Amino acid sequence: MERDVSTSVGDVTESRDFVTALARGLDVLRVCAAAPEGRSLSDVARETDMPRAAARRALLTLVATGYVVQSGRLFQPTPRVLDLSARVADMPLPRLAQPILDKLSNTLGESASLAILDGTDILYIARSENRRILAVDLRVGAKLPAWCTSMGRVLLAVLSEAERSRHIPKKLDSRTTRTTTDHETLSMILDSIKDDGYCIQDQELELGLRSVAAPVFGHDGKVVAALNISTQASRTPLRLLRHTIVPAVREAAVALGHAIQHQQRSG
Structure with missing residues (x-):
C-alpha cells in the first residue's frame, strides 16, 4: 500500500x-x-x-x-536568483492571472497585481504594470508587509484570530501619518474587510498611494490569493475609487476564481 x-x-x-x-x-x-x-x-x-x-x-x-x-x-x-522568481510566471495561478491582470490594467490605466501570504509579508506572484507609483520597485518576487497593504489585509481578513497573529508583527511600525498601528483597530478593520469582500487602503503604506484589493477563491472555496489595483490619491478621489475601481477589481478576482475552478474541473 x-x-x-x-x-x-x-x-x-x-x-x-x-x-x-x-x-x-x-x-x-x-x-x-x-x-x-x-x-x-x-x-x-x-x-x-x-x-x-x-x-x-x-x-x-x-x-x-x-x-x-x-x-x-x-x-x-x-542574477541566478532571478531565475527562480522568473519561473513563478509559469506556475498555474500566475499564468491564469496574467491575461486578467493585463486586461484590468489596460482598462483602468493603473497597475494590477496578484499576491499570496508569505509569513508576515505578501509575495507578488503576478503583475501588470501600467505606471510606477511606489517608491519601491515592485515585480514578481517582491514583498511588502501584509498588515498595511490592501492585498495583505484581504488575505489576513479570512483567517482566524490565532492564524492572523502568526502573520502580523507584534509591533506595527508607522509607515505614514495615516498608518494603523493599533492591533485592536487593525483587527476591526480586518473583520470589516471580511464582511465587505474587498479592501480599500488609503495612504497607509505610502503617502499619495491608494489601492483596492479583493480575494481570489479557489476550487475548494478557500482564498488562494489577492488581486489589486494601485493608484495615486491625487488622480483618483475616494468616490471615484469606490464607484469605478472597486467593482472592476472584484469582477477581475471573480473571473480569476472561475478560471481556477474551470482548470480544476478540466484537469
Whole structure:
C-alpha cells in the first residue's frame, strides 16, 4: 500500500523527512535575495535566527552554487536568483492571472497585481504594470508587509484570530501619518474587510498611494490569493475609487476564481 505523504508543516518539521540544512539554506537565500546591496554574516544570522556557524555554511554553499557572491564582508545575490522568481510566471495561478491582470490594467490605466501570504509579508506572484507609483520597485518576487497593504489585509481578513497573529508583527511600525498601528483597530478593520469582500487602503503604506484589493477563491472555496489595483490619491478621489475601481477589481478576482475552478474541473 502506498504511504500517505500529506502532512502539515508542523508534522514535517518533526519528522525524519525534514532536511534542516535545506530549510536553513532557503531561509538564507530569501534574506540575501531581499537585499541586492548585500548582507553581512551577522545580518544573515540575526535575520534567520541561526547560529553564525550554520549561517556561514549556508552562505558559502550558496556562493559555491552561484546564487550568492561574496564581496568583502558582504554576501550579495547573483542574477541566478532571478531565475527562480522568473519561473513563478509559469506556475498555474500566475499564468491564469496574467491575461486578467493585463486586461484590468489596460482598462483602468493603473497597475494590477496578484499576491499570496508569505509569513508576515505578501509575495507578488503576478503583475501588470501600467505606471510606477511606489517608491519601491515592485515585480514578481517582491514583498511588502501584509498588515498595511490592501492585498495583505484581504488575505489576513479570512483567517482566524490565532492564524492572523502568526502573520502580523507584534509591533506595527508607522509607515505614514495615516498608518494603523493599533492591533485592536487593525483587527476591526480586518473583520470589516471580511464582511465587505474587498479592501480599500488609503495612504497607509505610502503617502499619495491608494489601492483596492479583493480575494481570489479557489476550487475548494478557500482564498488562494489577492488581486489589486494601485493608484495615486491625487488622480483618483475616494468616490471615484469606490464607484469605478472597486467593482472592476472584484469582477477581475471573480473571473480569476472561475478560471481556477474551470482548470480544476478540466484537469
